[in-house]
Amino acid sequence: MAQALYRRYRPDTFAHLVGQDHVTDTLRAALDGGRASHAYLFSGPRGCGKTTSARIMARCLNCAEGPTSTPCGTCESCIELASGGSGSLDVIEMDAASNRGIDDARDLRERAEFAPVRDRYKVIILDEAHMVTKEGANALLKLIEEPPAHVKFIFATTEPEKMLPTIRSRTHHYQFRLVPPQVLRPYLETICQQEGVQVEPGVLDLVIRAGGGSVRDSLSVLDQLLAGAENGSLPYARCAALLGYTDANLLDEVIDALGAGDGAAVFTGIERVTSSGVDPKRFAEDLLQRLRDLVICALAADQASAILPHIADDQLARMKQQAEQWGSRLLSRRADIVEEALANMVGATPPRLMLELLMGRLLVAGVAESTPTVQPTPPVAAAPQSRPTPVPAPVVSQPTETSTPPAATPQPRATQAAPEPTPREPQPATHATNANFTAQWDRIVDEAKKLSAIAGAIIRDAKATVSGTTVYVSLAGPLASRLPANREKIEQAITTVMGPGWTLSEGAPPADPKVPAPEAAPHPIEKSQPAPPHSSEPAPPPPEPAPVLEDPAPYDEAPPMPEPEEDLPSEDDRDIEAPPPPGVPQVLSILGGTIVEERIKEA
Numbered sequence: 001m002a003q004a005l006y007r008r009y010r011p012d013t014f015a016h017l018v019g020q021d022h023v024t025d026t027l028r029a030a031l032d033g034g035r036a037s038h039a040y041l042f043s044g045p046r047g048c049g050k051t052t053s054a055r056i057m058a059r060c061l062n063c064a065e066g067p068t069s070t071p072c073g074t075c076e077s078c079i080e081l082a083s084g085g086s087g088s089l090d091v092i093e094m095d096a097a098s099n100r101g102i103d104d105a106r107d108l109r110e111r112a113e114f115a116p117v118r119d120r121y122k123v124i125i126l127d128e129a130h131m132v133t134k135e136g137a138n139a140l141l142k143l144i145e146e147p148p149a150h151v152k153f154i155f156a157t158t159e160p161e162k163m164l165p166t167i168r169s170r171t172h173h174y175q176f177r178l179v180p181p182q183v184l185r186p187y188l189e190t191i192c193q194q195e196g197v198q199v200e201p202g203v204l205d206l207v208i209r210a211g212g213g214s215v216r217d218s219l220s221v222l223d224q225l226l227a228g229a230e231n232g233s234l235p236y237a238r239c240a241a242l243l244g245y246t247d248a249n250l251l252d253e254v255i256d257a258l259g260a261g262d263g264a265a266v267f268t269g270i271e272r273v274t275s276s277g278v279d280p281k282r283f284a285e286d287l288l289q290r291l292r293d294l295v296i297c298a299l300a301a302d303q304a305s306a307i308l309p310h311i312a313d314d315q316l317a318r319m320k321q322q323a324e325q326w327g328s329r330l331l332s333r334r335a336d337i338v339e340e341a342l343a344n345m346v347g348a349t350p351p352r353l354m355l356e357l358l359m360g361r362l363l364v365a366g367v368a369e370s371t372p373t374v375q376p377t378p379p380v381a382a383a384p385q386s387r388p389t390p391v392p393a394p395v396v397s398q399p400t401e402t403s404t405p406p407a408a409t410p411q412p413r414a415t416q417a418a419p420e421p422t423p424r425e426p427q428p429a430t431h432a433t434n435a436n437f438t439a440q441w442d443r444i445v446d447e448a449k450k451l452s453a454i455a456g457a458i459i460r461d462a463k464a465t466v467s468g469t470t471v472y473v474s475l476a477g478p479l480a481s482r483l484p485a486n487r488e489k490i491e492q493a494i495t496t497v498m499g500p501g502w503t504l505s506e507g508a509p510p511a512d513p514k515v516p517a518p519e520a521a522p523h524p525i526e527k528s529q530p531a532p533p534h535s536s537e538p539a540p541p542p543p544e545p546a547p548v549l550e551d552p553a554p555y556d557e558a559p560p561m562p563e564p565e566e567d568l569p570s571e572d573d574r575d576i577e578a579p580p581p582p583g584v585p586q587v588l589s590i591l592g593g594t595i596v597e598e599r600i601k602e603a
């Protein structure tokens with residue numbers, strides 16, 4: 001049976017210890033300057049070299065030519081304390097996890113009293129030192145407070161805060177860290193070379209990820225892979241499968257499909273992910289990791305290769321392309337979605353289902369992003385034509401209208417906004433252009449978020465279009481009803497970013513002939529979701545008043561049915577959807593949709 005890699009490659013000197021230079025440099029300087037302390041505390045995550053350092057320290061202290069930072073390696077002590085050596089009588093190594101009681105502490109104290117058998121110091125290494133009981137620690141305290149000149153203590157622990165403060169304060173405390181990939185990679189490469197194994201690109205990344213920055217864990221993973229190597233080579237696909245990671249190609253495939261908005265390809269990819277045995281949660285984690293890399297590609301531009309040194313050049317080029325295609329905004333939004341989904345991937349819902357729903361959300365986010373914010377305003381000429389003045393008038397003067405507070409509150413602004421922009425159209429040269437507006441949209445969302453989380457959420461999800469000095473937002477879903485209450489905050493956010501003079505209006509811009517613009521603007525709760533064309537015909541709730549839109553006549557002749565007063569919400573229930581004014585707009589707002597054809601009902 002071959003010895004484990006991490007034991008075979010356990011360093012014998014500080015020079016060979018990986019990734020803890022901040023500790024080893026100081027220790028070496030202390031040793032060479034004759035300033036070694038009598039008690040050390042090495043803390044840090046597991047597998048980072050604490051115990052190994054303690055052994056090296058003992059070797060340095062007891063070398064016949066020492067104390068020195070470069071033990072000779074040939075004296076008896078050095079040979080005994082080398083990795084694989086027999087161990088020295090003068091170095092006592094104890095695991096506090098199994099020797100934690102007061103008796104063990106007393107025993108240790110007695111052994112420490114005796115002078116070293118052969119070497120300079122009696123070195124006591126106490127591993128997992130936080131496990132010592134309080135009584136045991138108190139028994140040791142005396143020894144540490146007034147140690148005999150020949151005794152050196154080295155405590156190693158993953159949880160220094162659990163140690164008795166009186167002990168901790170009498171030690172020199174060194175904190176070990178997880179080893180970063182940039183350091184670990186060359187080290188693992190050297191080991192693979194020494195083992196005579198050819199490693200396919202990407203394999204070491206998997207090892208480093210699986211090791212989580214712990215040298216020992218990384219070596220254990222590598223060990224496992226090496227054990228299964230055939231003909232001295234480690235193929236990537238096999239290693240990925242063995243470690244349960246998503247094959248990078250599969251990840252690429254799903255990312256490309258998401259980028260193209262190709263739902264079929266996305267779900268085929270997911271099918272392959274699950275059928276290849278990858279845990280859906282693991283896949284989501286891998287996806288998040290990839291999104292993070294893409295965000296870096298998008299934002300760090302040329303520096304990306306320096307920040308992501310583990311990614312091969314061809315892969316990086318491909319990722320840059322993907323990042324460009326998505327844009328940093330969509331990337332970070334999708335990363336948020338994945339992160340949120342990951343947090344919810346616990347409990348009873350089958351993970352695969354969650355993963356598929358997650359893909360759905362990611363696709364939707366892409367769609368929302370590609371039709372987003374600002375569409376260029378169509379020519380001014382279109383505006384007046386689709387805005388016959390008579391129409392807004394009757395709507396506004398509905399008797400019910402004046403007595404409806406929520407509808408009326410935003411009304412003044414909206415009404416003023418709707419008919420007026422046309423005359424003002426030439427003026428907004430002083431305002432930002434549409435393109436500017438698009439560029440600033442994220443900032444506006446951020447500003448709104450600062451004022452209120454809801455306001456931020458509302459406009460984040462809104463579809464905004466600029467026409468003249470009016471920002472038209474259309475909203476679907478539950479947030480739509482929250483707009484009136486948050487209108488002021490959103491306007492304030494727009495003003496903060498774009499300067500004064502903007503008006504917020506709900507609905508689609510007037511120029512779109514398919515959307516009944518004059519109505520869209522004044523109604524606070526206009527829902528502009530597209531709906532199936534037939535939706536205007538059945539219209540069950542108030543079917544009669546479906547009048548002609550373009551023609552104001554039916555409005556005058558047959559006033560729409562009156563609104564039942566008692567159902568009107570009061571000023572303070574802000575979350576209640578304010579009832580839209582009656583008539584066509586009401587039918588539209590209840591059913592959603594676009595008017596395709598209108599028929600006048602024969603009397």
Ligand SMILES: [Zn+2]
Nearest residue numbers: 063072075078
């Ligand atoms: Zn020596």
